[in-house]
Amino acid sequence: MSQISSSIHMQYDIKNIEPATLLKLYRNMIKSRLIEEKMLILLRQGKISKWFSGIGQEAIAIGVTMALNKEEYILPMHRNLGVFTSREIPLHKLFAQWQGKASGFTKGRDRSFHFGTQDYNIIGMISHLGPQLGVADGIALASKLKTEQKVTAVFTGEGGTSEGDFHEALNVASVWRLPVLFCVENNGYGLSTPTNEQYNCKNIADRGLGYGMESYIVDGNNIMEVYSKVKELAESIRKDPRPVLFEFKTFRMRGHEEASGTKYVPKDLMDLWAKKDPVVNFELFLKERGFLTDEEESGIKQNITNEINTHLTLAFEEEDITPDEIIELNDVYKHFEYESITSLKESKNIRFIDAISEGLKQSMERHAALVIMGQDIAEYGGVFKITEGFVEQFGKERIRNTPICESAIVEVGMGLAIAGIKSVVEMQFADFVSSGFNPVVNYLAKSHYRWGQSADVVLRMPCGGGVAAGPFHSQTNEAWFTKTPGLKVVYPAFPYDAKGLLATAINDPNPVLFFEHKGLYRSIRQEVPSDYYTLPFGKASLIKTGAEVTIISYGAGVHWAMEVLEKNTSIQADLIDLRTLQPLDTQTIYDSVKKTGKAIILQEDSLFGGIASDISALIVEHCFEHLDAPVKRVASMETPIPFAKQLEAQYLAKDRFEAALLALIAY
Known part of the structure; x- marks a missing residue:
């Protein structure tokens, strides 16, 4: 682990916190730091593909996590390793996740911290950053509806506060008085863009005033300040649900991700923050106050190192994923056992x-x-x-x-x-x-x-x-x-x-x-x-039957087609109302086209890129030898939808369908 001078550069107020808790905070920070340092080695060796370092910011993730109860949800970012380790997730599962192994949390489908786990009440991020803030609102709303007296904590960086999702989430949380801790890690840079190019206010916490919520500025490198303040507010919020905005002032000592480097950061700024290393300073403080000896420090680090190496071996020994198309397709949707409920009333x-x-x-x-x-x-x-x-x-x-x-x-x-x-x-x-x-x-x-x-x-x-x-x-x-x-x-x-x-x-x-x-x-x-009933997805409705042509539509298009058929009573058509577009009832389409030999697809949407194009392609691929004419698509004009009645009538596909249908039949 990197070292600074032996003098303490931070002030700690331990209040009445038990020594056991102080040591647990220390162990969790050391664990996060040692894992990170190992991951940087593995990155250079090509054994993991990417790493977003949180070195220098450990006090925030660990302080917040330890201040909350284990059954309370946390929504971390990619620099919050301490959230995962403080919730005591087995390291081999984390290592397997980072190596894309099957025993990881995403079965190799995503990397780093882009995952969640209900077992540990952690909901991971997506790369778009902002959405998790609103998701935290939803979890907090559920807690409030269930009267569970729980807090939800969500992380973002100072760069993420520029996204619209941040403002929407804070506004909703404030209006609905949701028990959310919005934790902003202000580490000075959004990738390489400094804060003076990100926003034009002195502190992000100042924005709390505009949303009618409490806000606090906390030294994000001071583990005691983070832990004590979050714990105090969490206890209050459980009794009086409301959102709170935290701005944790900290610094990122590594690049946005390792390939980025830190050349854009002035050296004197790096040196200044190196003196505020949250791990080293707290370690020196614990030794000075007699809570930690050199021997205990060595033992803690050795035990964690052994744990890391043991779990890395487990992850490395796991076989690489064998792709299975069926498994991949089956996991896109959660299995849903449709229950058919029929009406019993008039x-x-x-x-x-x-x-x-x-x-x-x-x-x-x-x-x-x-x-x-x-x-x-x-x-x-x-x-x-x-x-x-x-x-x-x-x-x-x-x-x-x-x-x-x-x-x-x-x-x-x-x-x-x-x-x-x-x-x-x-x-x-x-x-x-x-x-x-x-x-x-x-x-x-x-x-x-x-x-x-x-x-x-x-x-x-x-x-x-x-x-x-x-x-x-x-x-x-x-x-x-x-x-x-x-x-x-x-x-x-x-x-x-x-x-x-x-x-x-x-x-x-x-x-x-x-x-x-x-x-x-x-x-x-x-x-x-009049009473409750259900209908299945993926089952089209055959409105009319005939052997001359297959008409495929949905929504208002079905009624347009019906009007044309009522006007042209001699046309013998299968009229298919798709009802659901995903899943799509391809079997009904294929059976009809194989019978009639002709197909026309009517959609209200404009033509290019619409679902009619995919249905046409499916028919050609699966029914080509049964076709007696090209598949016809009828859709609205390739313009936005106009307002004036005459222009809208010209835009819509309705008035063009009859001529297209008659031409197809005459082909």
Whole structure:
């Protein structure tokens, strides 16, 4: 271990802390430091691929972790090795993780600290940094809903505080008074960019005032200051739930990662912070006060070194992963055993929007902890009035108005899932999901594949044109998500399907994007069972049958196709309503095309990159010898969706479908 002069450069106030606790803090810091130094050697030897060093910052991770109870969640970053070791994770599992071995936490699918483990209540980061802050909000919300009196701690760096997720997460935590410790490690540089190029305020802690929350500046190299302050606040927050912002002043003594180096850091600055080494200073202090002898120090370090070497041997001896395609594919989604529930009561003729509302309400009754979140969904009932009256029945804890922060609310849903609570998040309009795109495609979609944590979240997506809502309220953007492994995409066309599929979406532990066409909300009626029932994913509906042509569509497109068939009664067509786009019922498509020999796919989305292109390719690949004509795709124009009625009518695929269908039949 690196050494500095024998004089102590820090002041420690041990208050009434027991000597055993002081030594445990010391052992945990030494353990983290010795592991890091070993990893740097292994990196140079090519035995691990990358390393993000936390040397010089150990006091923060260890002080925070030891100040919390073991059952409380911590969301660390890639420089917080001390969180993992202080929670006493077996070292061979960590080493296997860093070497991409099967016994690691991600089965070789991710590296370093990009993992979580429910066994130790640690939820790892993703490279986008910001999303874990909102996830911490969700875990803390679950604690509050369960009245568990627990604190959640989440880490970020000073660079991460520039991301929108940081501001959204702090705002939500403050508005909802969530028991979250936001721990900002201000180590001077975001990779090579100094703080004066990152933000224009004196202290990050000053931002707490703007969010109406307490904030504190703590010497992040002083283990006693970190431990004592966090422990004090954690005890208070368990009794009086609220968020707190900590700015830990510290310094990164190595590069952002080892390949980066530190040439951009002035030497005098490095020398200054070297004197504040948290491990060496605390060791000298313990010796000076008689809590630690030279012999005890040597014994502690030797025991840890032996532990490191023993566990490294276990990790090195483990065989490399043998790729197995079936295992990889099966781990994308959490296994879901669909339960078919049929209606036992009478049906009633209701609108599409009523079916959605009824399905939500009955799922809320069936799942006692289910939470619905979205803008204006509580007393106002949502912009489409789907949740009108829900607050009176279920209360504001479960029907939660949110600030305008799509990213944070998606992340809150993920945090609730981690804590075992289902949620439904309403995007006021499907268009607005772009403001929360990152956590959907990078957190929700990948969590189960990466480390076995399912994202039990349904995103309701009011979508579609034909209502003169213009470019920002009319998109049907399902193709953004059908290509993302780990997401399920549902897009019903009828009230009966909407209610049953929504129930299944909420039962399914995987993330589901549930598209609801706004133009169908009040224009389509159907007989729908009045009680709770489910419908399976991946099973299309055959609306009409015929031997002449196969028509494939979903959402409003199904109704457009029906209008054309009603107008042209001589056309004998199989009309397939896909209902779910991921999973996709390819068997029904193939069976129909093999029978008719012709296929036309109708989508409301613009043509290029839409799901019609993939379905067309699948048909060509699997049914080519049965085709009597080229597969035809019909879609909307390659423009944003215009507002004016005449322009929108020209944009939509509806008026072009008939001519395309007739031309295909005549081919």
